[in-house]
Amino acid sequence: MNLDRLKLLYKDIILEQANNPQNTGRIRNPTNETNVYNPSCGDKLHFTCTLDKNKKITAIAFEGEGCSISQASASMMTQVVKGKSTKQAIELSKIFSDMAMGKKHSQEDLEKLGDAQVLINIMQFPARIKCATLSWWALDRMLLGEKRDKKND
Amino acid sequence: MNKINNIRDEFPILNRKINNEPLVYLDNAATSQIPISVQNVMREFEQTARSNVHRSVDTLGNIATAKYEESRNLVKELINAPSQNDIIFTSGATESLNMIAFTLGNKIIEKGDEIVITIMEHHSNIIPWQQLARKKQASLKYIELCDNGELDLADARTKITDKTKIVAVTHASNVLGVINPVGEISQIAHQHDAIMVVDGAQAVGHFPVDVQKLDADFYAFSGHKIFGPTGTGILYGKQKLLKKMPPYRFGGEMIAHVTRANATWAQIPQKFEAGTPNYTGVIGLGAAIEFLNQIGIKNIQVKEKELVKYVLPKIENIPGITVYGPKEWAKHTGVISINLAGIHPHDVATAFDELGVEVRAGHHCAEPLMTDLGITATVRASFDFYNTKADADALINAIKQTEDFFNEFR
Numbered sequence: 022m023n024l025d026r027l028k029l030l031y032k033d034i035i036l037e038q039a040n041n042p043q044n045t046g047r048i049r050n051p052t053n054e055t056n057v058y059n060p061s062c063g064d065k066l067h068f069t070c071t072l073d074k075n076k077k078i079t080a081i082a083f084e085g086e087g088c089s090i091s092q093a094s095a096s097m098m099t100q101v102v103k104g105k106s107t108k109q110a111i112e113l114s115k116i117f118s119d120m121a122m123g124k125k126h127s128q129e130d131l132e133k134l135g136d137a138q139v140l141i142n143i144m145q146f147p148a149r150i151k152c153a154t155l156s157w158w159a160l161d162r163m164l165l166g167e168k169r170d171k172k173n174d
Numbered sequence: 175m176n177k178i179n180n181i182r183d184e185f186p187i188l189n190r191k192i193n194n195e196p197l198v199y200l201d202n203a204a205t206s207q208i209p210i211s212v213q214n215v216m217r218e219f220e221q222t223a224r225s226n227v228h229r230s231v232d233t234l235g236n237i238a239t240a241k242y243e244e245s246r247n248l249v250k251e252l253i254n255a256p257s258q259n260d261i262i263f264t265s266g267a268t269e270s271l272n273m274i275a276f277t278l279g280n281k282i283i284e285k286g287d288e289i290v291i292t293i294m295e296h297h298s299n300i301i302p303w304q305q306l307a308r309k310k311q312a313s314l315k316y317i318e319l320c321d322n323g324e325l326d327l328a329d330a331r332t333k334i335t336d337k338t339k340i341v342a343v344t345h346a347s348n349v350l351g352v353i354n355p356v357g358e359i360s361q362i363a364h365q366h367d368a369i370m371v372v373d374g375a376q377a378v379g380h381f382p383v384d385v386q387k388l389d390a391d392f393y394a395f396s397g398h399k400i401f402g403p404t405g406t407g408i409l410y411g412k413q414k415l416l417k418k419m420p421p422y423r424f425g426g427e428m429i430a431h432v433t434r435a436n437a438t439w440a441q442i443p444q445k446f447e448a449g450t451p452n453y454t455g456v457i458g459l460g461a462a463i464e465f466l467n468q469i470g471i472k473n474i475q476v477k478e479k480e481l482v483k484y485v486l487p488k489i490e491n492i493p494g495i496t497v498y499g500p501k502e503w504a505k506h507t508g509v510i511s512i513n514l515a516g517i518h519p520h521d522v523a524t525a526f527d528e529l530g531v532e533v534r535a536g537h538h539c540a541e542p543l544m545t546d547l548g549i550t551a552t553v554r555a556s557f558d559f560y561n562t563k564a565d566a567d568a569l570i571n572a573i574k575q576t577e578d579f580f581n582e583f584r
């Protein structure tokens with residue numbers, strides 16, 4: 022009885038990122054922002070970013086509680102998309118979600134994800150895929166301007 | 175007690191492996207496992223007597239109806255209801271609670287009235303009342319907890335007033351593992367002429383329940399949590415209230431007469447069971463109750479207490495553990511909610527799963543309670559009578575290994 026296989030998922034870098042997440046907090050006067058919620062665990066994350074006039078992400082931050090996977094994923098996502106154009110960021114999001122779903126992806130594409138590619142083993146832990154994809158989903162919502170969640174009537 | 179020792183053979187799933195480790199099933203509060211004997215009863219019925227109930231004059235129809243009604247009788251005896259006509263079959267505790275809110279609740283609640291629930295309710299005993307209160311401009315009030323994780327009875331006395339029409343309280347919490355004094359709360363509710371609704375989803379099957387002693391006006395629970403099939407549930411109601419209660423759904427089998435313009439209703443309880451019911455499920459539920467009776471609810475209660483007495487102090491002794499709800503084992507059901515310092519419940523549950531220990535991590539459909547506790551989630555281990563001390567040891571070991579694994583990186 023041991024936790025060796027767990028190291029596949031919780032690589033050192035993930036736990037380091039989770040314990041010291043980057044780009045936390047809120048951007049002042051953001052051009053875009055969104056809230057995402059994982060109803061299965063109750064995690065809530067709030068994202069803000071600033072786009073310049075060329076639609077480049079000049080600043081991005083997140084705040085909120087979550088498990089190691091969602092914290093590390095948010096930290097790594099914000100690091101890799103900072104400085105990218107909106108188009109590039111959306112492309113990265115697509116690569117990440119394909120990776121998480123176990124769809125085919127080229128090594129070249131994977132490299133584009135930077136540190137975030139270490140989450141490739143998430144597939145072997147199906148119950149945790151949502152934790153990893155939550156912040157990428159937030160990125161899509163934030164950039165593509167999805168409507169805010171409305172209260173039910 | 176011997177019966178209990180061999181009982182694991184009735185649950186073949188307990189012999190399976192999870193991630194190459196023997197399964198340690200500690201998610202009984204979510205759903206309990208189903209014994210072979212119950213499955214056999216359902217299979218045999220399907221193979222030899224499957225037929226719709228209450229509809230036909232043929233032999234098969236009669237057998238099916240008799241078995242279906244026998245289950246009603248078994249439920250009646252299980253909770254000591256005055257009559258089997260007080261028992262309505264539903265799809266689960268959720269439907270039972272919705273049924274009261276949207277039939278009788280809808281009829282009696284008016285603007286300015288109060289509905290009183292507790293902060294430890296499951297969403298299925300919150301949202302129906304929330305919706306009803308909003309629709310009727312009534313107010314929804316919450317009875318709070320004491321510092322020790324038990325319900326604050328003094329607060330119940332101030333929250334329940336002459337304006338209160340309905341009080342809805344869980345018999346046992348699916349998060350805190352605490353048993354609420356529903357008998358006393360019933361008395362308070364009745365002093366103010368309010369209707370007392372009890373959510374028994376975490377109570378029935380774990381300790382004896384007597385709806386007459388509790389003086390509950392309504393009592394709701396689910397079949398899948400008492401070793402029965404999914405899609406079965408029960409709503410007990412006092413006859414005088416069921417008479418006032420409008421039907422929930424309309425259709426076949428719930429009518430007396432139908433004309434082009436109008437319809438009159440069948441007798442209680444058929445009035446509340448429109449359409450073809452989950453008859454095989456209900457027959458399985460009856461078998462589950464017979465299984466419970468064979469083992470004896472008191473024996474189950476003793477066994478669960480033994481396990482909690484064994485495991486709770488051990489958990490509390492592990493550094494970095496927070497236990498929610500009462501700290502004394504004697505006040506605990508088999509439900510134990512914890513957090514490990516600095517480790518998110520989802521990470522804990524993934525680690526436990528690697529070790530074959532199946533628990534639930536999340537808000538357990540009790541978000542308002544989580545918010546009050548200042549957390550978003552807990553890890554919940556829930557024991558049933560077929561669990562063993564070895565299961566308890568596996569849990570303790572899993573907690574320690576998980577702490578070691580994650581603490582290495584701090």
Ligand SMILES: Cc1ncc(COP(=O)(O)O)c(C=O)c1O
Nearest residue numbers: 266267268296298348373375396
């Ligand atoms: C206290 C409590 N009430 C109600 C329910 C709802 O039961 P069901 O989902 O079977 O309708 C549950 C199930 O988790 C529960 O624990």
